[in-house]
Amino acid sequence: MNRRYALSSLLKTGIVAGAAAGLGGVAGYFSSRLVAERSPPVKEAGVKPIRIGFQVHRTGIGAPYGFWYERVANAAVSYINRTGGIAGRPVELIAEDDETSPAKGAQVVERLVLAHNVDFILGALFSDVVLASGPRAGELKRPYFAVSEGTHVPFGLLNRWCFQPGITDVPGQVTAVAKWIFENLGRRVAMIFPDYAFGHDHRDALTRAAERYGARIVEKIPIPPGETSFTKYFTRIPRDIDVLYHVMVGDVLTFVRELGVFLGRDRPELFGFIDSIEAVPLSAPGLEYLEGTYFWEGFPRYADGYDTPYSRFYRESVGVDENGADKSDPSRVSAYSHMFGVWETLFVIKEVVEQSGYSEPRREDYELFVNSLEEMDWFNEGLWHPQGDKLFNGRLHQSFGHQFISTVRNGRLVVIHRTKIEDSLYEHANDYTKQPLF
Amino acid sequence: MRPRLSNLAPLVIPLLLAAAYPLLPEYPKALAARIMTLSIYSYGYAVCFHMIGVMSLGHAALFAAGMYGAGLYTIHVSPDPLMALAAGIASAVSLSLLLGGLAARVRGPYLMIATLLASQTIYLAALHFNEVTGGEQGLVLEREATLVGVFRPLMAEADARYFISLLTLSAAVAGVSLLSASRLGKLFLALRDDEEKLESLGYNTSLLKLTAFSVSGVLSGASGALQALLYSYVGAGYVGIFNSVEPVLWTLVGGPYVQVGPFLGCLLVNVLGDLARGLPRGHVLVVGVGLVAFSFATGRLGWVYRLLGVSRGREE
Amino acid sequence: MTSLENLGLALLDGLVTGSVMALVALGLTIVFGIMNIANLTHGELYMLGAMTSWLLFQAALPFASALLLAPLLTAAVAVAINVLILQRFGHEPGQTILATFGLLLILQQTALGILGPAPRSVPAPLNPILEFSGFSYSGFNLLAGLACLLLALLVWVLVERSRLGLLLRAAQENRLMAESLAIDTGRVILIGFALSGGLAGLAGALTSPIRQIHFLMGLDALVVSFVVVVLGGVGRIGGTIAAGLALGLLESLTALLLAPTLARVLTLALALSYIIARRLGVARGVWRY
Helix, strand or coil: CCHHHHHHHHHHHHHHHHHHHHHHHHHHHHHHHHHHHHCCCCCCCCCCCEEEEEEECCCCCCHHHHHHHHHHHHHHHHHHHHCCCECCECEEEEEEECCCCHHHHHHHHHHHHHHCCCCEEECCCCHHHHHHHHHHHHHHCCCEECCCCCCCCCCCCCCCCEEEEEEECHHHHHHHHHHHHHHHCCCEEEEEEECCHHHHHHHHHHHHHHHHHCCEEEEEEEECCCCCCCHHHHCCCCCCCCEEEECCCCCHHHHHHHHHHHHCCCCCEEEEEHHHCCCCCCCCCCHHHHCCCEEEECCCCCHHHCCCHHHHHHHHHCCECCCCEECCEEEEECCHHHHHHHHHHHHHHHHHHHHHCCCCCCHHHHHHHHHHHHHCCEECCCCCCCCCCEEEECCCCEEEECCEEEEEECCEEEEEEECCHHHHCCCCCCCHHHCCCC | CCCCHHHHHHHHHHHHHHHHHHHCCHHHHHHHHHHHHHHHHHHHHHHHHHHCCCCCCCHHHHHHHHHHHHHHHHHHHCCCHHHHHHHHHHHHHHHHHHHHHHHHHCCHHHHHHHHHHHHHHHHHHHHHCHHHHCCCCCEECCHHHCHHHHHCCCCCHHHHHHHHHHHHHHHHHHHHHHHHHCHHHHHHHHHHHCHHHHHHCCCCHHHHHHHHHHHHHHHHHHHHHHHHHHHCEECHHHCCHHHHHHHHHHHHHHCCCCCCHHHHHHHHHHHHHHHHHCCCCCHHHHHHHHHHHHHHHHHCCHHHHHHCCCCCCCCC | CHHHHHHHHHHHHHHHHHHHHHHHHHHHHHHHHHCCCCCCCHHHHHHHHHHHHHHHHHCCCCHHHHHHHHHHHHHHHHHHHHHHCHHHHCCCHHHHHHHHHHHHHHHHHHHHHHHCCCCECCCCCCCCEEEECCEEEEHHHHHHHHHHHHHHHHHHHHHHHCHHHHHHHHHHHCHHHHHHCCCCHHHHHHHHHHHHHHHHHHHHHHHCCCCCECCCHHHHHHHHHHHHHHHCCCCCHHHHHHHHHHHHHHHHHHHHHCCHHHHHHHHHHHHHHHHHHHCCCCCCCCCCC
């Protein structure tokens, strides 16, 4: 390589690199333009909207939930805006897809805070997305509201900026229903769960509950993700159990169908978390096997399961019919047991903003906001909390509430028991209020 | 041939990024930091892909080894970010020797699938031993224990993140540029172009492959360790197949000019993804259309490479 | 005693799963194995087949119509992908990977738009539960598995015992030579794509009553197919069938012994050591990208 060549190569490299940087600059410019254009004009002169960022699972494995989370968020925001907004200010929802991926989720948090300057972030369901996002929210000093059921918030894996007031967590749910299971269905239990955090939370909580009530978990079968046939794993189910406890995500229809063929008529009692068939119609081929089995529900799919004026109003607002399906497409069943958490979380934000006098994203306002939220200890049942009252633990940043146990009768879910809030309480040493906020 | 100063010409990229720093608004700055961290992985991949002509579908395992190495060191041994970085790189290099060993034994599509199987095995192991790894949910590192935490008394976390990524990227670009100009780099190209001939000349091609893979391991591992130490999160979500495919896309989009291509490709694909994310619907669809468009574009970039005096990676 | 029953079930289920894997992978053997074109949309074509079956079920058409129409549709899509895109750059490997990955995302998102995010299902046209001594098994699963296996064997015979297999190989391995022998390589590649796409779609439709139909189902199918194709020896149809069956059995049998995720780890590790031990690919010479 001679000197002249080296020089010209330097020059050319410079040109290419410059072009690249230029391209990046243009892209950056458009990206900020896009951001600027997306915010609609202030609705009333002088009134700045409250901006709520929303991390949605629009694509990826969380999409069935994401679809309904977005529907509910829009419904709640539209209701809030019709009825005077939050502290007299309109609410603007800025939703972005996180692809149900932890890496993309963290990036969405950065976008929402740095590009959109949102006041609050309504977070995701899948716990890996929540866990990757929480540290970013903590560093960027924006309250992050998970609607996940995960233990990441209450068990102290995250930070003082992360909350879960709108939905109960898995240990709370399992603690509440375990006693009922052991007393009514039997004490020798095998469990099937996905081999990731959501499943491990079930495994750990049920194991603790079994120790407390003198029941036995005789077999734990964690299913690796991405599995499309399950019969091979069913061979691990012991024949002499009273109850098979199942909670699955992923290829749930195949799971239930193959389970039905494997167990046959002479089956143990089946207790499942509705997650196994969330967003799936009970009329789907193969699910007739679930007749006579039991399910946990967060909020009953069928309207008569918990019929109050508030729950009726909520069901109407989110466009879901008596059977838990989309009003415009009865084959599209909702994620009814989870999505109410989005509704309730938005009203927690409204309540706390109004109570604390929060006005804009700055240190003193967030101090007021977080302190007020941590001082909350109860949310009353009502239009804002249609699923029922909730006890809020400010140290754990977590709500505790009622759970439902249903049975499948004539192809519908029929509620047979509603647990008390006390049934779901558990002890944990975590205390977020001891962490510095800034 | 001795490496010359002019071989460091691609360092123009980091220089431009440093110059752009005061001009960039906050979000593009954060995005640039992310892309810089990722493009180190892209360079790591390109060492195997473009320099020795080996296509691996298991590089996510190297990235993950760096990430878990750094993360688990921080949590279980000591919260010392520099040592954690070293631990991350060390574990990635040891794993890269394993992948390199595979490359020495099998070739072509068999190697693709062998590396894929190896990284899937590691992914599933990370899920199974969730009590240590945190499984798919992952683990959070204490802010104070991260690299940005160390710099906190001196500068804001966002700034620290930008400059640490920039510094590491500069080192990667310089390293890859010097390597490609060095005698070893020429041997790599010879290995890519005609393995049998090189072998018949008495070179130990297995050793060359191991060397290339370990360089690749250093870079991929550094990128993974930075993910843990800059963004305080470690999780199996970074070990999936998609994470092995991403650098393939980046290096293909960037083209075979190994000094700048990996960065350019990583930048283009990520900026496209980020722009599309603002759309109310179908942003993944837009990325798909973009990749198809890139596939046509890379075929028309021949003149750029001729201009730069680089031959394309493949014969016609 | 119980374990013996379980062994019977595991063998049966492993063979059924393996037959399905073999048929899904078969199309990829043709396009990737024989013609050396890394078509990453293969899994999406499988998904399209299943989706078509669901759409026809919604339109109250019988299951048989899906077996007919789904392969036609997916063959058409595969041909379109080849003609409109891949052929334009002469199937250059790098560009093919980029383009087909982009298409993978496009097809997947299109399916999200049509199917919606939640899983869908279609009923089996007939579903007797078969009672074996000590365990029961779904009659349709068995039937679908058998059909997959028979189809795969049929294609094997068709390709290996006819001029088609020779042409397919010739079209890619020595295009110049083939063309000098007045073989229209473009058309041969086209036939390869049609056959491969059709097989993927047929597999999707055939297994639609035993799998859930979901917009993400293609990616797993793609990965499994690649593994099966490679384990069977690239370009060998019989090898693909054998590898599918072996992998299915291996997965079933390891699941008897170990915790499920560890069983998967063991299966993968065994597959990996098979590749290493056989030193596959060395003899095939230089193969890049």
